[in-house]
Amino acid sequence: MESFVMFRDLAIILVAGKYLGLLARKLNAPQVAGEILAGLLVGPCLLNLVQPSDFLAQMAELGVVLLMFGAGLDSNIDEIIKSGPVALMVALCGVVVPLLAGTGLYAVYYGIDGVGSDSFMRALFLGCVLTATSVTITVQALRELGHLKGKVGTTILSAAIIDDVLGIVVLTVITGFKDPSTSITDVILDTVLFFVFALTVGFLVFQLFERMDLRHPHTRRLPILGLAFCLMMAYIAEALFGVADITGAYMAGLVLSKLKDSSYIERRLDISSYTIFGPVFFASVGLSTDVSAFNASILVFSLVFLVVGLLSKIIGCGGTALLCRFTPGDSLKVGVGMMNRGEVALIVAQKGLAVGLMNAAFFPAVIMLILASAILTPVILQVLYKLQPEEHPDGLMGK
């Protein structure tokens, strides 16, 4: 490839991604949806202006790592600890139920050859794609409705944070099995060792960053060395422990999230993320979506996958809330607030594609789930709050 072709490819992706992203926002869908559609539009599926290339794939991979690092930086460890047993239970069931439901769906549709077989791993992986909640849209909707700081809003937010961590753990264990020769004890041992390593090194690195932050607050070295730490953790996770690179990046973010300047780092790297790496990643999902294999059977599967995806979160999270003595109305709100899926589902799916646990033919189903949940979540939440207003909306809770 002549090197200047990459400039054209990037330019097309950026323009298409931005305009379709803005269009999506106008239609009250997340911008991400537009950026994925941009990849579908300019890629081999439709206009064929941009072909997938090694360079774009590598930029996309860097984009995912940046996104996960940002997600880690944005987390609040204290809040996760404070949020207590209810949020933990909601999150736990919100991961387990979709995981089982997704696995079951694959088993019913394609059959599995027994525990540990390749088809079993693929089934588990499909379940894994269903585990990650994306609350950005829910948060936006609750804020607009004035219910973000209510009991339901707080529970959803806390559960979503724990959900992120649990999702990462599940993903880590499952991708650990990509090599059929590895035993389950090896994978679990490697995973545990990685988390021990991440926490130990993380503790030391955090001390170094804290001292640097104290002596040189708001300087360029913070985002640059933060990024280097994230990349190194991504490398170490994969190369030394066989753990997904995005797990390493997320843990790096989590380690630095307690830093005084963590939001400074996040804002700086977020700019690189949204100006170039993010759009390339989301477009690359569209670029690599295989619509040639799309047929009626996959369409039906996608619709069933969509229903299973939404209901499993509503049942898992809402049911748990009901058991924790939330009113039926509030329980439903918790369930609906947690059913939204976003970039993490895509990141997981992309990871599955890379390690050979997922077929590109499933991408339309994942994309459909993201688009549909993004549109349905705010609409249903609005209806639910109209039918059953919460007792203490933000305005009445005082300061």
Added chain:
Amino acid sequence: MESFVMFRDLAIILVAGKYLGLLARKLNAPQVAGEILAGLLVGPCLLNLVQPSDFLAQMAELGVVLLMFGAGLDSNIDEIIKSGPVALMVALCGVVVPLLAGTGLYAVYYGIDGVGSDSFMRALFLGCVLTATSVTITVQALRELGHLKGKVGTTILSAAIIDDVLGIVVLTVITGFKDPSTSITDVILDTVLFFVFALTVGFLVFQLFERMDLRHPHTRRLPILGLAFCLMMAYIAEALFGVADITGAYMAGLVLSKLKDSSYIERRLDISSYTIFGPVFFASVGLSTDVSAFNASILVFSLVFLVVGLLSKIIGCGGTALLCRFTPGDSLKVGVGMMNRGEVALIVAQKGLAVGLMNAAFFPAVIMLILASAILTPVILQVLYKLQPEEHPDGLMGK
């Protein structure tokens, strides 16, 4: 290459680049010097931790395009026009004299086979590397001395801006000849056509951006679409006109430099530049520097190249200032202020390497010139101002 290796490579480059950059700054050298040395240090020359790869080369190329776009955005067209005939003459002679001196140096050392031959083009290209002044260090030095807004300072700043544009024109014409079958009229025609195209399209694109800036000031779409415009211009320059991609990127920046939000765009993209693309570019220079071919003869050549590089600017710019009735002392200050070289010399050298007009063996000479001029310029300026103080330092000029 396993994809996670790129994370490790990037992490090593970022850490080494940042720390050597900080060390360089402590020694009053530009950070860029440290970043280049980082590439030498971690690359095959010394530690061999990072090997050159396609991905790094492409990231570096993106980095150069971003740097040149930023340089264009940072320009002030009005100032270029206002600065008048003196600055124009200083800049013009400051380009022509080093160009001839560099060409002559190559001819004396390696001989040339006549006008238009391959060796003639290589000689011209070596001259081309000597044309671009980098005033960042001079500006910093003059600011510290309190003489930035004096007659000498204003002349240097204006001349440096014009010097940038002239350097780009020279580079464009010379790289146009990379294909030996092209005739000189074709290259000049293509170059002229490209600038006509850039100004026409630039005018239209500027209108679009101005309207967008008015309706959506300080929004993400500005840097994203600005970057897309830059990349598209880089592509069009190379693919359609055979003009260097960096010329396209610089012109894109120049077009958008009159935008109200031009500094908003520049600051956003500068962050991507300094956190990741810039360090990779400068390190890649070190990575691709071939020290195995380094020997006494190249060392002698490098020293001669250094002297020719510094003197040609002092004679070209200082001599012109003298002819324009500056005092001998002030003329010398102008000459010394213009002798500093920086990233553009490297960008041009890298371009020469890519199109086959420059040998990697010359890189040590270019790097030595940048390092030495970066150290000498502020020191000599300080001495000159002590010996012959300017009549109107900043403090006395009033407001």
